[in-house]
Amino acid sequence: MTGIAMPLILVLLAIAFAVAMQRIGARTDATWPQRAPFLGGGLPETHAWQRFHVRYYPMTLLFIAFEMEMMFMYPWAVVYVETGPVALAEMGMFLGILSVGILYGWREGVFRWQ
Amino acid sequence: MAMNWLSALARGAEIPVFAVVGAQGLVPVEGLRHRPGLRLVDSPRHARVLLVAGAVDGAHKTELERLHAQIPTPRGTVWWQAPPLFQRGEAVAGDDPLPAIRAAAEADDPDQRPDVPPHPWQGMGPHGQGGRGMMGGNPYGRPMAMTADDIRDGLALDAYTARFGPFLPMWPPGLVLDMTLQGDVIVSATVVSPPIEQGRRGDAPALCAARMLRLMGIGPVAARMRGALMALPKGSGMRRRLATWLRGEAVAETPAPLSEALPGLEWAEAVLWLASFPPSRLRAAFLTKETA
Numbered sequence: 001m002t003g004i005a006m007p008l009i010l011v012l013l014a015i016a017f018a019v020a021m022q023r024i025g026a027r028t029d030a031t032w033p034q035r036a037p038f039l040g041g042g043l044p045e046t047h048a049w050q051r052f053h054v055r056y057y058p059m060t061l062l063f064i065a066f067e068m069e070m071m072f073m074y075p076w077a078v079v080y081v082e083t084g085p086v087a088l089a090e091m092g093m094f095l096g097i098l099s100v101g102i103l104y105g106w107r108e109g110v111f112r113w114q
Numbered sequence: 115m116a117m118n119w120l121s122a123l124a125r126g127a128e129i130p131v132f133a134v135v136g137a138q139g140l141v142p143v144e145g146l147r148h149r150p151g152l153r154l155v156d157s158p159r160h161a162r163v164l165l166v167a168g169a170v171d172g173a174h175k176t177e178l179e180r181l182h183a184q185i186p187t188p189r190g191t192v193w194w195q196a197p198p199l200f201q202r203g204e205a206v207a208g209d210d211p212l213p214a215i216r217a218a219a220e221a222d223d224p225d226q227r228p229d230v231p232p233h234p235w236q237g238m239g240p241h242g243q244g245g246r247g248m249m250g251g252n253p254y255g256r257p258m259a260m261t262a263d264d265i266r267d268g269l270a271l272d273a274y275t276a277r278f279g280p281f282l283p284m285w286p287p288g289l290v291l292d293m294t295l296q297g298d299v300i301v302s303a304t305v306v307s308p309p310i311e312q313g314r315r316g317d318a319p320a321l322c323a324a325r326m327l328r329l330m331g332i333g334p335v336a337a338r339m340r341g342a343l344m345a346l347p348k349g350s351g352m353r354r355r356l357a358t359w360l361r362g363e364a365v366a367e368t369p370a371p372l373s374e375a376l377p378g379l380e381w382a383e384a385v386l387w388l389a390s391f392p393p394s395r396l397r398a399a400f401l402t403k404e405t406a
Contacts, residue, residue: 030186031229038184039278040281043277046275
């Protein structure tokens with residue numbers, strides 16, 4: 001009985017919490033001037049929907065490239081001895097593909113210290 | 115009973131005040147910064163009371179009204195050594211606005227601006243998209259932002275054009291600029307109105323240095339080390355001017371025209387650059403340009 005009741009109570013609590021947060025968070029009483037951004041009295045002339053460049057993007061690319069290398073090299077090292085040169089060739093191809101991403105990052109200036 | 119006790123506690127709390135600086139208002143407002151019983155906040159969103167310190171030009175009435183309407187209710191208004199531009203709140207002529215601010219913290223001004231959208235919907239379609247397709251149409255009667263040539267590193271970003279000022283707390287009071295930004299880089303700037311007169315006391319080195327350090331988020335102890343100066347970008351003269359102020363001497367440099375100096379700077383850099391000139395010099399630079 002308690003095996004069913006406990007998850008049920010937890011689910012109900014989670015729903016109650018979500019509804020309460022929704023009630024607290026929703027501010028529908030803001031007037032139109034309050035919804036405008038604060039520019040010291042001025043008003044924007046363009047839409048708020050703007051495309052913005054993610055500056056950490058090349059750094060993320062570099063991180064993924066090295067992380068994927070490490071992630072697959074651990075299991076590869078375990079089976080390398082019994083599989084032999086085939087495994088070496090496969091890993092070489094894999095690293096070759098990943099290093100294209102690193103070269104791209106290099107071109108984008110990710111290794112430049114700023 | 116409990117409510118009385120709670121409201122008594124609430125009355126003892128600091129009153130968040132948004133200060134609008136008018137003519138000769140900079141020095142009195144800086145004096146309020148360390149007064150117990152109130153706290154100067156940087157946005158109307160966090161304020162309870164709007165304090166107008168010093169006369170504000172009638173040309174800025176709409177902006178002031180918009181600021182007043184942006185303070186969440188309940189709100190109060192105090193006009194300190196300033197003729198009221200609209201009939202809300204209380205006017206104080208004396209040196210101490212604190213009693214009036216306390217009284218205003220109990221007040222509840224009605225909205226000063228009409229509760230209507232600033233840019234009414236003019237498009238077509240059920241979602242205001244105003245056209246067909248991915249990029250079609252003018253939502254709310256205004257075109258969508260488009261990319262423009264970037265002056266920093268060639269990455270094209272959407273241009274954002276807005277009128278900044280005159281009551282931005284991190285800017286010289288009264289300065290109004292029409293600016294276009296791409297990300298945080300200023301691409302173009304046009305001066306709409308110059309800073310407000312602050313008198314000779316507004317140029318006091320201690321005051322100017324304190325303002326700059328506050329904008330940098332550096333405390334007075336750290337300022338005695340070289341850390342404050344090292345945190346400023348090289349080659350803009352900001353280090354030299356802050357060092358002069360920290361030595362207790364006046365800065366006598368006049369800034370280059372803003373429409374030439376600001377483009378290329380990032381927002382935070384531009385704010386510090388503006389703060390690194392004494393208010394009277396900034397104002398003089400605009401006035402001589404206008405008469406010339």
